Amino acid sequence: MNGSLREFETWIEQKAAKDPHFSGTFWFVLSPLSENHFAESLGQRPVDPQTVPLADFATNVVIKDRRDRMHQTTFWNLPFFKASRLHILFSLERPSRALRFMYRLLARARGKGHLFPIGHSLVRSCVQLDDKYEFSQTRVLRGVSYPSQPSEGGAEIKLNPGDAGVFFEDLDEDRRVLKLARMRAPTGEGSCEFTVSRIGYVSYNKGQFAPLLKLILGRLTEEMSASVRPFEEAKGRFVALRFPEPVFAERASYAGVFGALSRLPRATLAVLHANPYFHATLTNYEDGGEFDVFVTDLCTVRIQGREGASPASFLRLHNSLAEVFREPTVKIEESPVFRLKDLLEGRV
């Protein structure tokens, strides 16, 4: 594998050197399917690894436009994690163009494959490619963010906002949700330029590639797996998403929760109770996951998945809420134990 990795690194660096607008995009897909079943569900066929070193399967996705012109994009499977729920697909298109094709591809999996959203803390983890350099030595070349609720306003695109330290500090202070960041991180022999998107991809643009690949195969995917673990272990228990501020101080803020969840495509949400607390039931038709969503205090959304609710389905809800209220901490709630005294003294 190491030999092939080096071959892949050399190949991609050469491609980037020839094209000033190069994008080699790694799409992170969460799926309960095994590697072979995953490839089968997406209609992937075995390929000769000479086209893209390391790739074992590939799929062409074709979309017809309004004028009946055919457009095509290829996604290659990179078999880095054989025994994991995380799968990496690779494309050579600009990500903004490839995204539509990616969604079309994932539809083939009938809800068994979802892009893994790269939230605020995961993007932060991508800033340092080499521990020898400080966090703030990475330059942010382009940052797209938008305000979290209850603030209002549109997306803000910052070109060359400066070093990563200041950029992330400003985001935190202004309570903004990061959508995309293009960065240049110093590495041992130069630098690496890459883009991280909340949608669920990391795109290599230019420079030294090996440190970025090391990050993708190491820290980033480890943190992704850790962040989804509470959802894997939930099994009927409540998962508490706790936001840093009391975002539900007003009853009107429930509309934000409702808005975040009701805009999920292929999902149905019905409010059973909205005053004084919030209770809604949600069915995710993508994979059949069923949830009850509660807001019972000022900072927390509590989600209970019915039997069989998948981690990807949980992640979908989590991401939709994080896009509106910023990133929450995730915790499985333990069963409480009360005494009669607690009940009679009003503490239950």
Added chain:
Amino acid sequence: MALSAGIEDRIQKLFEEKHKEYAAHDRTLSALAAFRFILEYVDEIKQETIFWDFRPRVCSPGSESNPRTPDGLIVQRPSHSFVLELKTSWNKGDVTQVTSYGKAECYMQANGTLTSFSENHCILLGYQNVPGDSNLEALFDEWEKQKQHASLVVFRYSFESAATGDCIFFSRVPFARNGTCPSSHFGRAINSARGFPVTAANFSRVGSKFHKSNDQVIDSYAAVIWWTAYARHYLTEEQQTEMAVGGRLLTPLQIPLNQIDKVPVLPDVDVPLTPSDVRKALEFLRQAGLVTLKARERVYEVKLRQNVRLPASAAAIGAFQQDIAVKIINRWATYSVTKPLTKRPVGAKRTKSRRSRDPGPTLPFPQPL
């Protein structure tokens, strides 16, 4: 087409009434959840409780074929039992209903065997809106006239906002003739003069276990729950894919009338919808224009989709306009006024038309006049 102000007002009024009823029903389910929570999570009460059932059937020996269905039954050691009934507000029929619970001597187990109530038996009757003294007097007059062995305890349950969070508050009604509970830990809590709250954060842990109370579901609530939680379970694999890909069915979901009794079993639900509730839900959705009854084929046809559109003539309502529950009720109110169903309800007897009337045996010769 613009509707006249009068019609719009009627739609609005109907919507508000129905939505209010929907919310009140949910509060009742929250109160049941609060009871279930304290039975499971308050240590002393958990220890003394032998079992609870939120779908009990109670009766007297000899009347097993017609059991009563209160909202809950709690049996505790050494010899305490409680029958629970929750109401929104006073109804004339309450006296008869509650006294019939008092007369019941035993409960039916899942296998149909009868078990007598414990020595210290109590009927717990909860109201969101406490009845006036005259109604309570009438209730206790009748109760005492029947010389019931059980005690009758009337309590109030209400939503309140407290420092510890939003909660549902239970308090025994301070009416002079009101009974007291047997002295188990649970009984002591109900008897407590100060009452006790259960926060939403706590009872919500078991809140999703109740889709209805044992003997009642409001049609609007049944319709919303059926649409969001049950409908998915009727889909074929192909239809599941249609929903997963496009969020709507390309081929409508068909439920034959003779299959309505087969209600999908949802995991983790203590009190699920029954066949009659599903019928009620489908009729409500039919009036809302989301379900069609194909009488000849004897099927209900459901146009399931992730989102529900409002008719152009629907009334504008306040918050959560995009909520499926609000939309379903709004559609129901709109069509109830503008396009009320005229066809006979399902199950009603077909009156024989002249054409279909049986002509009797045909005779080979003309009948003599």
